[in-house]
Amino acid sequence: MLKILAPLLISVSLLAWGATWALGRTAQTWFERDVGLRARLAVAGARGSLAEQLARRDRRRLAALLEEITRDDRITAMAACGPDGKTVARTSALPDGLACRDLTGVVPADPAARLAWGGIDFERTVPSGNVRVSLLPVIDDDAFAGSVVVVHDMSWVARREAAMRRLTLGVFAVVGILAYLLTVLLRRLNWRDWSRELRDLVLHPRFRRGGRATRGAAFQPIASELRQLLAELSREQSGPTAGHWSPERLQDVLERALGGDGVVVLANREPYLHSRTESGEVKVLHPASGLVTALEPVMRACSGTWVAHGSGNADREHVDGHDRVKVPPGEEAYTLRRVWLSPEEERGYYYGFANEGLWPLSHIAHARPLFRTEDWRQYQLVNERFAEAACREAKGPDPVILVQDYHFALVPRMIRHRLPRATIISFWHIPWPNAEHFGICPWAREILTGLLGSSVVGFHTQLHCNNFLESVDRFLEARIDRESQAVVLGGHESLVRSYPISIEWPNHWARAAPPPLECRRTVFDELGLAPDALLGVGVDRIDYTKGIEERLLAVERMLERSPHLQGRFTFAQLGAPSRTLIDRYRALNESVEALANRINERFATGTYRPIVLLRASHEPPTVYRYLRAADVCYVSSLHDGMNLVAKEFVSARDDERGVLVLSRFTGAARELTQALIVNPYDLDEASAALAAAVEMSPEEQADRMRAMRAFVSEFNVYRWAGRMLVDAARVRQHGRLSDRLTPVLRAVVPRR
Numbered sequence: 001m002l003k004i005l006a007p008l009l010i011s012v013s014l015l016a017w018g019a020t021w022a023l024g025r026t027a028q029t030w031f032e033r034d035v036g037l038r039a040r041l042a043v044a045g046a047r048g049s050l051a052e053q054l055a056r057r058d059r060r061r062l063a064a065l066l067e068e069i070t071r072d073d074r075i076t077a078m079a080a081c082g083p084d085g086k087t088v089a090r091t092s093a094l095p096d097g098l099a100c101r102d103l104t105g106v107v108p109a110d111p112a113a114r115l116a117w118g119g120i121d122f123e124r125t126v127p128s129g130n131v132r133v134s135l136l137p138v139i140d141d142d143a144f145a146g147s148v149v150v151v152h153d154m155s156w157v158a159r160r161e162a163a164m165r166r167l168t169l170g171v172f173a174v175v176g177i178l179a180y181l182l183t184v185l186l187r188r189l190n191w192r193d194w195s196r197e198l199r200d201l202v203l204h205p206r207f208r209r210g211g212r213a214t215r216g217a218a219f220q221p222i223a224s225e226l227r228q229l230l231a232e233l234s235r236e237q238s239g240p241t242a243g244h245w246s247p248e249r250l251q252d253v254l255e256r257a258l259g260g261d262g263v264v265v266l267a268n269r270e271p272y273l274h275s276r277t278e279s280g281e282v283k284v285l286h287p288a289s290g291l292v293t294a295l296e297p298v299m300r301a302c303s304g305t306w307v308a309h310g311s312g313n314a315d316r317e318h319v320d321g322h323d324r325v326k327v328p329p330g331e332e333a334y335t336l337r338r339v340w341l342s343p344e345e346e347r348g349y350y351y352g353f354a355n356e357g358l359w360p361l362s363h364i365a366h367a368r369p370l371f372r373t374e375d376w377r378q379y380q381l382v383n384e385r386f387a388e389a390a391c392r393e394a395k396g397p398d399p400v401i402l403v404q405d406y407h408f409a410l411v412p413r414m415i416r417h418r419l420p421r422a423t424i425i426s427f428w429h430i431p432w433p434n435a436e437h438f439g440i441c442p443w444a445r446e447i448l449t450g451l452l453g454s455s456v457v458g459f460h461t462q463l464h465c466n467n468f469l470e471s472v473d474r475f476l477e478a479r480i481d482r483e484s485q486a487v488v489l490g491g492h493e494s495l496v497r498s499y500p501i502s503i504e505w506p507n508h509w510a511r512a513a514p515p516p517l518e519c520r521r522t523v524f525d526e527l528g529l530a531p532d533a534l535l536g537v538g539v540d541r542i543d544y545t546k547g548i549e550e551r552l553l554a555v556e557r558m559l560e561r562s563p564h565l566q567g568r569f570t571f572a573q574l575g576a577p578s579r580t581l582i583d584r585y586r587a588l589n590e591s592v593e594a595l596a597n598r599i600n601e602r603f604a605t606g607t608y609r610p611i612v613l614l615r616a617s618h619e620p621p622t623v624y625r626y627l628r629a630a631d632v633c634y635v636s637s638l639h640d641g642m643n644l645v646a647k648e649f650v651s652a653r654d655d656e657r658g659v660l661v662l663s664r665f666t667g668a669a670r671e672l673t674q675a676l677i678v679n680p681y682d683l684d685e686a687s688a689a690l691a692a693a694v695e696m697s698p699e700e701q702a703d704r705m706r707a708m709r710a711f712v713s714e715f716n717v718y719r720w721a722g723r724m725l726v727d728a729a730r731v732r733q734h735g736r737l738s739d740r741l742t743p744v745l746r747a748v749v750p751r752r
């Protein structure tokens with residue numbers, strides 16, 4: 001309410017002030033003209049007598065005549081001057097300084113000019129203040145008989161002006177109140193309309209264009225998710241993190257709120273890896289990782305050090321004596337500190353505990369988690385090594401350290417032991433399972449205790465926060481403050497919050513890419529597609545959580561159900577090999593290939609193959625070229641914390657074309673509600689969505705894409721990082737206050 005009322009009050013008051021001022025000025029001019037006119041009328045009425053008495057210089061009669069005229073209550077005094085400019089008669093109330101001699105020189109001296117002279121109105125300062133005066137000629141029978149001084153009573157003008165101001169203010173007050181009531185009413189109606197539209201969106205077939213339903217309505221998010229999104233958005237709109245976020249604003253928050261000169265980021269995957277190709281040439285590669293996509297622009301904005309596993313086969317050749325290298329190459333905005341792992345450590349910590357244990361534990365993707373004691377041992381040791389490295393990279397006793405993901409669950413507490421005053425923000429990039437499921441992990445307590453060394457623990461969604469709090473409740477003796485969403489363990493408080501991750505906006509890869517039509521031409525050439533072909537694209541690491549098999553099966557079902565698309569629709573799957581030392585991933589590679597072959601054989605005609613598997617670690621320029629060339633992008637994750645490919649597709653489409661088909665089991669589906677939202681397990685639904693996508697009108701594509709682009713541009717990765725930093729700054733402030741207060745309290749409150 002106050003948000004509407006305050007600006008309304010200010011603008012109405014300013015308007016009212018302006019209007020009264022303008023009206024006052026105009027009214028004053030009118031009144032002045034009015035009194036001049038009245039004086040002329042009065043003198044004209046008595047012109048004959050005035051001229052006669054002036055000619056006779058009969059002071060007594062003249063004085064009586066003047067007294068008679070001043071009975072008009074707007075004239076206070078008069079004087080009659082002879083043609084020589086001397087006072088012949090005056091009324092008793094004539095103020096000093098207004099006798100005829102005081103006005104010498106005002107009446108023209110030249111006889112001809114006198115006859116043409118119409119008199120003058122002016123203001124004069126006399127001992128009693130400012131007065132308005134008219135000096136008028138008395139002309140009779142074409143002869144100049146003299147002049148009269150008329151002094152006006154202007155107090156009525158002031159009274160009228162005050163009355164007019166009161167009236168104007170009153171009118172504006174009434175208008176202001178009416179405008180306020182109207183605004184509130186319209187907002188209510190608007191809100192109702194919007195919620196009705198959302199309800200319709202969920203429940204009824206909509207998005208009709210040219211009289212034909214696109215079937216899009218079947219692929220909308222469910223109402224409860226929309227409700228939650230709306231609630232979160234309205235909270236966001238009014239908080240300290242509202243407004244546009246840019247790298248500069250992020251930097252500013254870091255400097256002002258946390259006094260930070262750079263941050264330390266701890267993430268297993270490095271943003272740039274040096275790789276020697278078979279020909280012996282060294283290339284700098286960008287690993288396929290949502291975490292890297294999101295965090296790299298943040299580091300470029302904040303500067304500092306990224307501590308990561310040096311996994312490139314030429315990484316060691318490109319570091320200094322402290323295992324550091326400046327990145328991005330050529331730009332050198334921050335430092336990459338590489339940590340080396342032995343094959344044994346990598347096997348136990350990365351492949352074993354992190355990716356065979358915690359990864360399947362956190363995703364509902366029907367892969368059984370494997371927990372081995374040896375892997376756990378390596379996980380603990382490697383976590384120690386990274387905690388040590390992070391503390392070494394920190395400048396001073398209270399650095400800002402961002403600990404990323406499930407590879408480092410134990411690190412926050414380890415850092416806290418070494419640097420008790422550090423601000424530690426942990427972010428868990430994957431889902432957090434429910435407490436029941438989390439209990440499968442034999443080291444559930446240790447994982448939770450480790451994470452609770454953080455100042456802030458972040459997840460993509462509120463559901464994951466709730467699951468985490470539920471797990472703390474189940475496995476630890478900790479105090480949970482559900483109101484403020486905080487956990488206190490051993491006297492240390494950690495905030496638990498949702499921070500949906502995003503991408504940089506504007507996106508530098510999208511900006512650097514060729515225009516969409518050119519991308520389409522080159523991609524179609526590469527794939528040998530006819531100009532009127534339709535192209536679907538998928539971009540993933542080859543991971544069983546991504547639903548790649550389900551995706552290909554949905555394409556197969558679509559071709560079955562829409563035979564006219566056979567020979568015309570091609571799906572290009574860009575798949576980056578990932579974690580290939582793990583059996584489950586190797587098996588997936590094989591099954592995806594076998595499936596693609598089977599579908600291709602089924603629908604092959606001439607050179608046409610419906611599925612193109614492009615298995616390689618594609619660099620961002622290639623990925624963006626495909627995203628810009630596609631008619632549809634299908635993200636079919638079976639479970640995904642967020643999924644940034646969906647947001648990258650949106651950022652790639654500045655031409656507002658292309659349709660996103662998105663699994664409802666991704667965090668992104670809660671935000672990109674204009675995508676066609678599907679259950680990837682439901683092949684009928686998914687294939688219908690794909691068919692609707694390729695048939696969607698350009699207008700509808702643009703409508704949906706525009707809305708999604710607006711969302712991602714506002715909720716970009718700088719906001720994600722900024723919100724965490726703002727919360728961390730609050731925790732830090734709170735901690736400092738209690739540090740200062742505790743000794744004081746100890747001194748005044750006697751110990752028991």
Ligand code: G6P
Nearest residue numbers: 269288289290291405429430578
């Ligand atoms: C997910 C994880 C990241 C990881 C990425 C790639 O997004 O949350 O931490 O970096 O997958 O996986 P990889 O094992 O290659 O780093």
